[in-house]
Amino acid sequence: MANSKVDQRSITDGAVSNSKLGTDISADKLTTGTLPDGRFPSTLPAVSGANLTGITTYTDNTPTISSLTPSVITNAQTEVTIAGTNFVSVPTVEAINTSGAITVADSVTFTSATSIKADFTLSVDGTYYVRVENNSGLAVRTSTAALTVSDAPAWVTASGSLGTFSGSVAISTITLTATDATSFAVTSGAVTAGLTFSTGVGSATITGTQTAHTTAATDSFTVTATDAEGQTAARAFTISWSFGATGGMQFN
Numbered sequence: 671m672a673n674s675k676v677d678q679r680s681i682t683d684g685a686v687s688n689s690k691l692g693t694d695i696s697a698d699k700l701t702t703g704t705l706p707d708g709r710f711p712s713t714l715p716a717v718s719g720a721n722l723t724g725i726t727t728y729t730d731n732t733p734t735i736s737s738l739t740p741s742v743i744t745n746a747q748t749e750v751t752i753a754g755t756n757f758v759s760v761p762t763v764e765a766i767n768t769s770g771a772i773t774v775a776d777s778v779t780f781t782s783a784t785s786i787k788a789d790f791t792l793s794v795d796g797t798y799y800v801r802v803e804n805n806s807g808l809a810v811r812t813s814t815a816a817l818t819v820s821d822a823p824a825w826v827t828a829s830g831s832l833g834t835f836s837g838s839v840a841i842s843t844i845t846l847t848a849t850d851a852t853s854f855a856v857t858s859g860a861v862t863a864g865l866t867f868s869t870g871v872g873s874a875t876i877t878g879t880q881t882a883h884t885t886a887a888t889d890s891f892t893v894t895a896t897d898a899e900g901q902t903a904a905r906a907f908t909i910s911w912s913f914g915a916t917g918g919m920q921f922n
Contacts, residue, residue: 837912
């Protein structure tokens with residue numbers, strides 16, 4: 671037979687049931703066109719993923735930011751680790767001052783989909799939002815101005831010896847000063863027994879009469895100044911004690 675395909679004219683009414691279509695008759699035996707009503711299966715098999723080839727599914731989710739480390743930096747270039755999700759190499763990172771000024775990060779290092787590092791040099795003190803934008807245009811900004819830029823406390827009082835004092839009488843007040851400091855604490859060593867260390871805003875004081883020594887001695891300790899943003903600066907000091915004819919000397 672010249673044409674082996676089955677067309678509408680070669681099918682007798684009622685001769686082919688729905689169950690026969692798609693099983694006994696293969697698709698290449700059917701000519702194009704529409705079979706009469708009732709000659710085609712009422713349902714078609716579902717299409718599953720196994721039947722699809724050459725189709726690529728692509729998703730790009732909006733990034734999120736969960737934390738900044740550190741969250742307080744100085745004006746000098748500082749690396750900030752940004753933790754979150756859905757980062758795509760390599761995103762654009764910006765610091766946005768609460769005034770609206772935008773500074774693009776000096777450089778960005780992609781670590782993983784959950785961590786990137788950004789180097790910032792921000793000359794203006796203040797608080798900043800951080801914004802991360804993937805190459806797709808999807809972006810996220812911190813919900814609050816989570817990055818603080820502030821100068822650390824700067825010591826005015828020179829490190830080293832605070833003077834030599836008589837060990838048998840009360841000393842004149844020793845004042846330790848650091849700009850931007852809101853508190854001070856002795857963080858290494860100890861102020862000599864009998865003396866009182868008092869913290870304040872911008873300065874700390876040492877007063878009293880020592881009770882630890884009866885002969886010449888020198889005590890060493892470190893004082894750490896802290897500012898409102900939690901930044902710190904430490905400085906080491908000494909106090910010397912003398913007894914006898916030279917015991918009345920003291921330097922402030």
